[in-house]
Amino acid sequence: xxxxxxxxxxxxxxxxxxxxxxxxxxxxxxxxxxxxxxxxxxxxxxxxxxxxxxxxxxxxxxxxxxxxxxxxxxxxxxxxxxxxxxxxxxxxxxxxxxxxxxxxxxxxxxxxxxxxxxxxxxxxxxxxxxxxxxxxxxxxxxxxxxxxxxxxxxxxxxxxxxxxxxxxxxxxxxxxxxxxxxxxxxxxxxxxxxxxxxxxxxxxxxxxxxxxxxxxxxxxxxxxxxxxxxxxxxxxxxxxxxxxxxxxxxxxxxxxxxxxxxxxxxxxxxxxxxxxxxxxxxxxxxxxxxxx
Amino acid sequence: xxxxxxxxxxxxxxxxxxxxxxxxxxxxxxxxxxxxxxxxxxxxxxxxxxxxxxxxxxxxxxxxxxxxxxxxxxxxxxxxxxxxxxxxxxxxxxxxxxxxxxxxxxxxxxxxxxxxxxxxxxxxxxxxxxxxxxxxxxxxxxxxxxxxxxxxxxxxxxxxxxxxxxxxxxxxxxxxxxxxxxxxxxxxxxxxxxxxxxxxxxxxxxxxxxxxxxxxxxxxxxxxxxxxxxxxxxxxxxxxxxxxxxxxxxxxxxxxxxxxxxx
Ligand SMILES: Nc1ncnc2c1ncn2[C@@H]1O[C@H](COP(=O)(O)OP(=O)(O)OP(=O)(O)O)[C@@H](O)[C@H]1O
Ligand SMILES: [Mg+2]
Numbered sequence: 008x009x010x011x012x013x014x015x016x017x018x019x020x021x022x023x024x025x026x027x028x029x030x031x032x033x034x035x036x037x038x039x040x041x042x043x044x045x046x047x048x049x050x051x052x053x054x055x056x057x058x059x060x061x062x063x064x065x066x067x068x069x070x071x072x073x074x075x076x077x078x079x080x081x082x083x084x085x086x087x088x089x090x091x092x093x094x095x096x097x098x099x100x101x102x103x104x105x106x107x108x109x110x111x112x113x114x115x116x117x118x119x120x121x122x123x124x125x126x127x128x129x130x131x132x133x134x135x136x137x138x139x140x141x142x143x144x145x146x147x148x149x150x151x152x153x154x155x156x157x158x159x160x161x162x163x164x165x166x167x168x169x170x171x172x173x174x175x176x177x178x179x180x181x182x183x184x185x186x187x188x189x190x191x192x193x194x195x196x197x198x199x200x201x202x203x204x205x206x207x208x209x210x211x212x213x214x215x216x217x218x219x220x221x222x223x224x225x226x227x228x229x230x231x232x233x234x235x236x237x238x239x240x241x242x243x244x245x246x247x248x249x250x251x252x253x254x255x256x257x258x259x260x261x262x263x264x265x266x267x268x269x270x271x272x273x274x275x276x277x278x279x280x281x282x283x284x285x286x287x288x289x290x291x292x293x294x295x296x297x298x299x
Numbered sequence: 300x301x302x303x304x305x306x307x308x309x310x311x312x313x314x315x316x317x318x319x320x321x322x323x324x325x326x327x328x329x330x331x332x333x334x335x336x337x338x339x340x341x342x343x344x345x346x347x348x349x350x351x352x353x354x355x356x357x358x359x360x361x362x363x364x365x366x367x368x369x370x371x372x373x374x375x376x377x378x379x380x381x382x383x384x385x386x387x388x389x390x391x392x393x394x395x396x397x398x399x400x401x402x403x404x405x406x407x408x409x410x411x412x413x414x415x416x417x418x419x420x421x422x423x424x425x426x427x428x429x430x431x432x433x434x435x436x437x438x439x440x441x442x443x444x445x446x447x448x449x450x451x452x453x454x455x456x457x458x459x460x461x462x463x464x465x466x467x468x469x470x471x472x473x474x475x476x477x478x479x480x481x482x483x484x485x486x487x488x489x490x491x492x493x494x495x496x497x498x499x500x501x502x503x504x505x506x507x508x509x510x511x512x513x514x515x516x517x518x519x520x521x522x523x524x525x526x527x528x529x530x531x532x533x534x535x536x537x538x539x540x541x542x543x544x545x546x547x548x549x550x551x552x553x554x555x556x557x558x559x560x561x562x
Binding site: 170171173174175176177178179180184188189192195267268269270272275276278279280282283286289290292293 | 361364365366384385386388389390392393394396398399400402404409410412413414422423426427430438439440441442443444461
């Protein structure tokens with residue numbers, strides 16, 4: 008059998024305090040200092056709410072009144088749809104640019120213009136165009152995450168090494184086959200890295216859109232609570248955004264690992280085992296054929 | 300390990316598979332990678348190419364494969380001026396050039412995948428080739444799980460799966476230990492006689508060059524030139540015992556002297 012086990016680094020075993028406990032300790036210290044600072048009036052309660060006030064506000068908004076979730080899911084929807092649009096369009100443009108040099112040359116000035124213009128500045132214009140519902144936020148999220156995804160995907164698609172390209176050429180592969188079997192899979196690590204950057208940017212885009220003008224969304228809540236100096240509530244909303252960001256980034260990281268499974272010893276071993284099981288009958292029959 | 304060779308009768312009748320007439324290759328720089336090379340390679344012949352690093356061995360193979368076009372002279376392959384890659388020509392590169400996202404099995408199947416649909420017989424043949432190069436147990440491993448030498452053997456299996464009749468191998472066994480190299484050398488010779496294949500084989504190893512070849516082309520650098528052609532009159536099939544014969548050792552020393560004179 009070909010399965011090899013790779014021993015884990017011994018470091019984690021030799022530590023006396025487990026990693027999660029270390030993180031917990033740091034977190035508790037952090038919260039304690041924060042609480043102390045507010046309780047002893049080192050900073051004004053008006054500027055920095057105490058952690059317990061934030062938790063109480065969150066409890067009120069999320070559980071008692073349960074009004075935060077509507078906003079949470081509106082923002083999440085804007086981010087996800089915006090990201091999918093930006094990523095889809097970015098990937099498509101990258102593929103067209105990689106396949107066609109003329110296309111690449113013709114669009115490159117616009118891409119540079121898009122890169123150097125602060126894309127957040129288009130937010131008010133987009134709102135003016137698309138109104139006050141989810142559409143402008145989706146569009147802003149898409150525009151902001153488009154660029155890094157486009158650039159990453161194009162870089163990835165153009166990076167296939169000469170020797171592999173020549174290998175395909177010597178096998179007389181078509182343009183499409185080179186793309187399908189060499190360029191696209193070879194570019195996946197870089198494309199996925201672009202997606203990871205893009206998803207965080209899409210969140211920024213949606214919030215900016217909500218700041219400009221909206222009636223629903225976490226961005227709206229933060230703005231409203233801040234204006235009313237309800238800082239515990241504003242902080243509670245901020246925490247919801249952190250959670251959303253972690254959720255999105257976590258999903259992207261998870262997808263990244265699966266898609267580029269060939270970079271991971273574990274996943275490669277798993278995949279090899281699966282293939283071996285799938286072709287077991289053929290393997291056995293070939294072994295018999297040899298023995299005869 | 301037999302397979303049909305898809306050549307029309309006219310092409311089959313050609314005795315010289317490769318004919319180079321004062322072939323030269325100059326890269327922008329300018330670098331003269333190959334100058335004034337004239338030679339023939341007959342059907343079924345095994346030719347080793349030997350010479351110091353940078354003398355144009357890879358360039359010569361890439362010319363014959365049709366990947367690049369000569370800047371001087373003529374180069375005929377299968378009786379035609381070479382104009383680009385052909386199905387009858389298979390090339391194995393200096394680096395394994397495997398696809399990291401495909402298993403050994405799928406890497407070996409690549410030539411079939413590119414040529415059309417993969418049938419059951421193709422899959423079985425791919426497995427047999429993997430076993431032939433000594434990778435039993437690694438059929439479904441991925442390149443990252445293999446050593447450099449094992450990857451090179453996958454590349455050899457892939458080359459054999461192209462069904463090509465003219466095989467161009469660029470230092471295929473450089474990364475292998477002496478023992479595996481010896482075994483694969485014998486396999487290669489067996490495959491060659493089975494397929495009636497013509498082989499151009501680049502190596503840095505003089506013993507290996509002599510052991511395998513009917514003729515050894517000795518090349519020299521700056522500019523890349525064909526300095527000498529050495530006939531190897533040892534009988535076939537070759538056996539490891541022949542490497543003890545005085546005849547074999549004389550040939551090895553001759554070539555070493557020829558090379559030494561140029562370095
Ligand atoms: N694409 C290229 N552009 C410019 N110069 C090149 C190119 N390819 C090869 N050369 C030059 O041509 C010469 C011969 O190169 P080649 O790769 O054929 O050598 P080699 O005999 O295969 O060497 P090695 O044994 O190290 O593989 C070298 O001087 C190299 O720098
Ligand atoms: Mg070389």
